[in-house]
Amino acid sequence: MKKVLKILLSAVLVLSFVFGATACVNPNNGGTTKSGLSYKKVDGGIYEIFKYNDDGKEEIEIKIDNVTEGIRIKKDAFAGNTNLKRIIVTSAVTEIQAGAFANMNSLEALALPFVGRYANADVKFKETGSATASQKKAIDAERTIAHLFGNEDYANGVEQTINYGAGTAVCYMPKTLKRVVVNAESTYSIPWGAFNGANHLEVIALLGDIDAIGENAFANTTISELEIPASVKTIHKEAFKSSLIKNVKFADGAKVDLLDSAFFGCSLLSFVGKGDAVENTIDLSLFNTIGENAFDSQNAVAESRVKTYSVQNAGDFNLELIFGDTKVN
Known part of the structure; x- marks a missing residue:
């Protein structure tokens, strides 16, 4: 990367x-x-x-x-x-x-x-x-x-089909x-649905x-890795829902509010942290707050790929609330 x-x-x-x-x-009024x-x-x-x-x-x-x-x-x-x-x-x-x-x-x-x-x-x-x-x-x-x-x-x-509430665009x-x-x-926020479904x-x-990653911004994408800048303060709900992301790396100094179901259904998610990826490891010290089912990797399409996570720096977080039916140790 x-x-x-x-x-x-x-x-x-x-x-x-x-x-x-x-x-x-000189641009004047036009030209080439x-x-x-x-x-x-x-x-x-x-x-x-x-x-x-x-x-x-x-x-x-x-x-x-x-x-x-x-x-x-x-x-x-x-x-x-x-x-x-x-x-x-x-x-x-x-x-x-x-x-x-x-x-x-x-x-x-x-x-x-x-x-x-x-x-x-x-x-x-x-x-x-x-x-x-x-x-x-x-x-x-x-x-x-x-x-x-x-x-x-x-x-x-x-x-690529985009469903935006009031209608559908192809x-x-x-x-x-x-x-x-x-x-x-x-300062810029990645908007709702920015890359949703852009799976090529x-x-x-x-x-x-x-400063923020919007709802469904990377949902249903197939990128395997993403680096999150330290400037990002909020990752909104379902931002990565059902994507095939494997490694999410945060820059030094990052501290983020992670909202509900941000990584819900990400059955291939293996690493969330800083530095070199460590398989099946999630470092919770990166987050100020973590929403419900943020890391619930259950995916009806890929149930066989659900894994057990090794959680670092759990602190006072409610792991059952965060991980749902996904196993942690």
């Missing part, structure tokens, strides 16, 4: 240097960057990237020189691209419309400052309040990574996409100032 992150971060640094040196000097991004200034004073002019390159950093915020990536801006393998969306981007990356055929790695349409999104399934006119908010399926790829079926797409993510990095430069992804990395 650390090796993968180093590779991804190296790519970020290289791209920042290359594209930072070649982008347009030397990296091939056609853009225009639209109502509200934001810059909209409406087309990527493919020149065969495999990597791109999405930015406009001298524009530090207020960039929107329009629907279909990268639609049908067959060459790009790695994309870095910089923090200057504040909106990604549905289907901005539709029908991509070679995309392998994607770095994002947030997941979904906007950075502003609720962490709970039941949305609360509304955004102000100056702070737009992602709602329903807009809170998920699948939103970025749109609802058009294609040969290289993997179908999106198609590129089957080539295996690695996603969320790099938050300002192999690596997800959380970097930067991420």
Whole structure:
């Protein structure tokens, strides 16, 4: 995992240097960057990237020189691209419309400052309040990574169904996409359902100032390992429900409120702690509070895989409440 992150971060640094040196000097009201991004200034004073002019390159950093915020990536801006393998969306981007990356055929790695349409999104399934006119908010399926790829079926797409209460959305993510990095430069919460059901992804990395992981954010995923930054203070209910996660590693200094059923049904979960993984071990000193059935690994689909956990630093926690029918010693 650390090796993968180093590779991804190296790519970020290289791209920042290359594209930072070649982008347009002054955005004015529109134009095309030397990296091939056609853009225009639209109502509200934001810059909209409406087309990527493919020149065969495999990597791109999405930015406009001298524009530090207020960039929107329009629907279909990268639609049908067959060459790009790695994309870095910089923090200057504040909106990604549905289907901005539709029908991509070679995309392998994607770095994002947030997941979904906007950075502003609720962490709970039941949305609360509304955004102000100056702070737009992602709602329903807009809170998920699948939103970025749109609802058009294609040969290289993997179908993903999102049930969000008011309805259902069906999106198609590129089957080539295996690695996603969320790099938050300002305080950010991973929203409800962010990666729910994106079970073709192999690596997800959380970097930067991420303070919470929303409900069902990683539910039904197949990533085997995840590192939790020290900035994370809350992991919401059912965040990893029925995922195939094996190792969850926390950064030094991490202290988290773990809500109900956070890892419910994670029948392959083997290690929760710091440092090197120790099989079937969970360190409870990482948590301020732990909700009911947070580590109940019972899974109707995989009952034979339920294990016995060795619990470290149990303190005053009620293990029966936390682990449910799962055995501990």
